[in-house]
Amino acid sequence: MKFLVYIETDSGDVVASSWEALGAALSLSDDVEAVIIGDKISVGVEEVVKRGAQKVYVVEDETRQLFDLERHLADVKNVLDMSGADAFLASHTSNGRDLAAALGADKTAGVIADALELSVDGDKLKGVRGVYSGNILVDVTVDGSPQIATLRPRAFAAAEDTSASADVVLVDPANVDSPYEVLGVERTETGEVSLTEASVIVSGGRGVAKDPELGFDLIRELAGLLGAAVGASRAAVDAGFISYDHQVGQTGKVVRPDLYIAAGISGAVQHLAGMGSSKVIVAINKDAEAPIFSVANYGIVGDLFEVVPAMSEAVREKLGK
Amino acid sequence: MRYLVCIKQTPDTAELPKITPEEAASGKFSVNLVVNPWDELAIEAGLKLMETYGGVTGAITVGDEGAIDALRSALAMGCKDATLVKNVGADVSGVADLLAAAVKKDGDVGVVVTGQMTVDGNSGSLPVVLGRKLGWPVLTGVAKIVDLADDSITVERTVGQARLTVKTSLPAVVSVNKEIGEPRYPTFINIRKAARVKAPVLTADDLGVEVPAPVVHMTNFRKPPARDAKVQLFEGSPQEAAAALVDALLAEKVL
Numbered sequence: 001m002k003f004l005v006y007i008e009t010d011s012g013d014v015v016a017s018s019w020e021a022l023g024a025a026l027s028l029s030d031d032v033e034a035v036i037i038g039d040k041i042s043v044g045v046e047e048v049v050k051r052g053a054q055k056v057y058v059v060e061d062e063t064r065q066l067f068d069l070e071r072h073l074a075d076v077k078n079v080l081d082m083s084g085a086d087a088f089l090a091s092h093t094s095n096g097r098d099l100a101a102a103l104g105a106d107k108t109a110g111v112i113a114d115a116l117e118l119s120v121d122g123d124k125l126k127g128v129r130g131v132y133s134g135n136i137l138v139d140v141t142v143d144g145s146p147q148i149a150t151l152r153p154r155a156f157a158a159a160e161d162t163s164a165s166a167d168v169v170l171v172d173p174a175n176v177d178s179p180y181e182v183l184g185v186e187r188t189e190t191g192e193v194s195l196t197e198a199s200v201i202v203s204g205g206r207g208v209a210k211d212p213e214l215g216f217d218l219i220r221e222l223a224g225l226l227g228a229a230v231g232a233s234r235a236a237v238d239a240g241f242i243s244y245d246h247q248v249g250q251t252g253k254v255v256r257p258d259l260y261i262a263a264g265i266s267g268a269v270q271h272l273a274g275m276g277s278s279k280v281i282v283a284i285n286k287d288a289e290a291p292i293f294s295v296a297n298y299g300i301v302g303d304l305f306e307v308v309p310a311m312s313e314a315v316r317e318k319l320g321k
Numbered sequence: 322m323r324y325l326v327c328i329k330q331t332p333d334t335a336e337l338p339k340i341t342p343e344e345a346a347s348g349k350f351s352v353n354l355v356v357n358p359w360d361e362l363a364i365e366a367g368l369k370l371m372e373t374y375g376g377v378t379g380a381i382t383v384g385d386e387g388a389i390d391a392l393r394s395a396l397a398m399g400c401k402d403a404t405l406v407k408n409v410g411a412d413v414s415g416v417a418d419l420l421a422a423a424v425k426k427d428g429d430v431g432v433v434v435t436g437q438m439t440v441d442g443n444s445g446s447l448p449v450v451l452g453r454k455l456g457w458p459v460l461t462g463v464a465k466i467v468d469l470a471d472d473s474i475t476v477e478r479t480v481g482q483a484r485l486t487v488k489t490s491l492p493a494v495v496s497v498n499k500e501i502g503e504p505r506y507p508t509f510i511n512i513r514k515a516a517r518v519k520a521p522v523l524t525a526d527d528l529g530v531e532v533p534a535p536v537v538h539m540t541n542f543r544k545p546p547a548r549d550a551k552v553q554l555f556e557g558s559p560q561e562a563a564a565a566l567v568d569a570l571l572a573e574k575v576l
Contacts, residue, residue, distance in 0.1 A: 010481060066485070069449075069459065094462050094480045101446035105414065105453035110536035113444035130545070133440050135337045136345040138539040179458040179493075183475065184486035194482055200575070226576060237499075244464075244500050245479060250334050250440060251358055251499050259575040270334050273440075276548065280575045282566065283552070296552045298569055300562045310563035318567055319576070 001120050002031040004085035004146070006076065007048055008095055009038030011065060014047060016197050017091035019158035021151050025089050026052050026159055028120050033057065034166075035079045037072050039065035049166045051159040056166050057082065061173040066182055067095040073102050074174030082171070085146055087125055089118075092150035093196075100150045109144025116155045125149055133250060133273040153196045154256045188245055193229040195248065200259045201275075203231030203248055204241070207264015207285065207304050212241035218308040219263055225315045231255065231275075233265045249274035261311075263304040267292025284308065322376035322431035322469070322491075326367040326400065327420055327451070328360035330384055330391035331441045342542035348409065356391045359436025359497075361398075361504035366466065366497045367434045368399045368505070374469045376431070377401050381423055383416045385409050389520055396515035397507030403520040406528070412535040413447050421454040422528035432474060433494045437462065448496035458489040464500035 003025035008015040014036070025032045034053040036044055039062050048056045057079045063071060076099065080088065088103065090096035092114040104111040112118070112127035116137075119126045125147040127140045142148065195201060202223040208215025216230070223230045231253075232246040248255055250270035260278035265271060267283070267290055275281070276295060283296035284307045293299050300307050315321060332340060336352035344350050356364070367378040379402040380395035382388045392403035404427075406419050424430050433455075438445035445461075452459030465477040467486065475488040476495060507515075525532050553569070555562040570576045 010483070015481070067480070097445050098449050098459070098461055101444075101449035102453050102459075104446070104536075105417070105450040108414070108533075108536065110412070110414070110538075111444070111446060112537075113446055129443075131441060131443055131539070132332070132337050132340050132345055133334070133443060134545065135340055136342060137543050137545050138345075139541040141538045141540075143534075143536040143538075179489045180460075181488045182485055183488055186484040186486075188479070188482050188484050192482070238503075244498075245482070247499070251362075259570065259573075268335075269338050273334070273337065277545075280570070280573055281550065282570070293552050293554075295548050295550055297550050297573075298566055299552045299554045300559075300566060301554060301556075302559055302562065306559035307563055310559040311567060313560070314564040314567040315576070317564075318571065 001029050001087055001123065002085045003029050003033065003087045003089060004080060004083050005032060005034045005053065006088065006090035006096065006099065007034050007036040007044065008091065008093060009036060009041050009044055012038060012040040014044040015091065015093060017093060017153040019051065020153065020156040021089045021091045022051055022053065023159035024118055024151055024156040028118065033083050033085060035076060037064050037075050045168065049168065050161045050163055052162055052164045053166050055169060057169045057171050059171045059173050064173060066185070068178050068180055069098055069102055070176055070178040070180065071174065072099060074176040075171065076103060078174050079171060080146060086123065087147040090150050092152050096150050100148050104144070104148050107144055109146065109148055110142025112140045112142055112149035114152050115149050116152050118149055118151065134276060193227065195229045195231055195253050195255050198229035198255070198257050200226045200228035201231045201255060201257045202226065202228050202261045202263065203233065203265060204236055204263050205233035205265030206235040208236060208241055209239065215264070215305065216242055218305065222308055222312045222315070225312055225321050233271050262292050263308055265292055266290045267295065322374065323427065323429050324367045324370050324376060324378040324432045324434060325424060325427060325430045326363050326378060326380045326395065327433060327435045328363065328380055328382050328391055328395055329357045329439050330354050330382065330388045331357040331439055334358060334440055337440065342544060346542040354387065354390065356394045357436055357439045359438055362497050362499055362501050363434045363436045364395050364398050364400060365504040366501045369502065370432060370466065370469065379403065381406065381420065383408050383411070383419050392520050393515040393518065394507065396518055397511040398505055399511060403518065405520045405522045407522055407524050408532060411532050412537045413442065413444065413450055414536050415532045417447060417450040417454050418530050418532060419525060419528060420451055422530045423523060424455060426528060431491050435494065435496045437496050437498045448494050452494040455494065457492050457494055459494045460487060460489060461496045463495045463497045
């Protein structure tokens, strides 16, 4: 099966989970091509070439600096025609999800969305994904050509730099009018680690209530030492302790880090829906009966205002930070 | 302007863990069914549009007869009318075909509002697929509606770690996230009124739609493997417990 993998860029930088989509394709086939679309992406193109795709299609244009559904979709369709790929893969980011959904709609093809596993069965892709917010797993196949799948970030091993080489094909940007006009761009959390890409997350919940500012300062300090992203429960967000973009759970982000530290979070099922597939879960809570302890690997029954700074201290000591 | 909010009836999120593979495969549930929580946000967005810019906000759903309860919730929150498109078994593509036909039949719809995803299907693809079928622009991840004019809408979108202010032409599809604002509680009087409403019921035939065969096939519904977690608790002073915990995490190689 011949794959075309979408390498997403944002203001010139490759979105890291794209490497996982490339890694998944390379693990399933020897016939893998990639398409990278953006502006000022020469560094990104070099990276794709070194990671094992046989051919890299490049669409570089200033109108492609930010993802534009109309333009990027038209480019992808052009490249699919040139490539003749049987399957199209993207990471299930906001933009990857939208691109794959639109491609599927236009091609009357199904999408294996947000796949946790992927395999090839004859001329079909077969995925495993969660439905009912991860409470049920299903096998998924789709009709249509190309076979389309988006992959859950952090569920697949990233393609490594193997100093490989590839043919680079420069493709003219598709000549389409976009209905979208971007009037402003604000980078919300410059320098902060993205929740969906983070290998470690430290989250705070209702337990910070007696001094929310100090509570999240302590959580941020520990997160900073660990190179971790900062998360939060819905209760903390709804109470205004921290902004919504930090919310993990049913109506927030779904994450799967190697390590999830839940500080002062009781562990409602809606929160578990967002972080239940983390590899290792640590619970810190004053209430020994809190449901979070039933999914945690490690726990401390105690006050996060004491335990979190003590963890920071221990990390400094043991990791020499 | 006319605004149409697309909603779906889904299991109560608190009861999702109780759903069995058999229920998931059949779509027949013993648990309580409610309005998909993301769609409550869409209703809120639709009502805010009506209040801020004038016009009429209606709700529409695709489902079986029981989905009338979800429409009643939308009416109780303040939607002015509700439409049930009767269908069971269509996938995202088929549902989008039905909704697109209903939107066109509705006439003068300026903005279709949806939630960002459903808590059952989880793909988040419906707003985009619907937009493509209508041939309308789609704005996903909408946190705030900044402006609405006769022929354009301007919104703030959150995409990854960026917040984009984007303007597009009308008619358009927008899908909203939680930043749009807390869904309002239904008023008593609206609940009373909604209970008596008979929503028009449309079928695929009424809409002139031949629902296509599904292009997504799901099999082997199963529970995910149980989390192999017997919690190991660390005791002593906060310092002692924290030090032992960090040692354990280092041994697990997750730090």
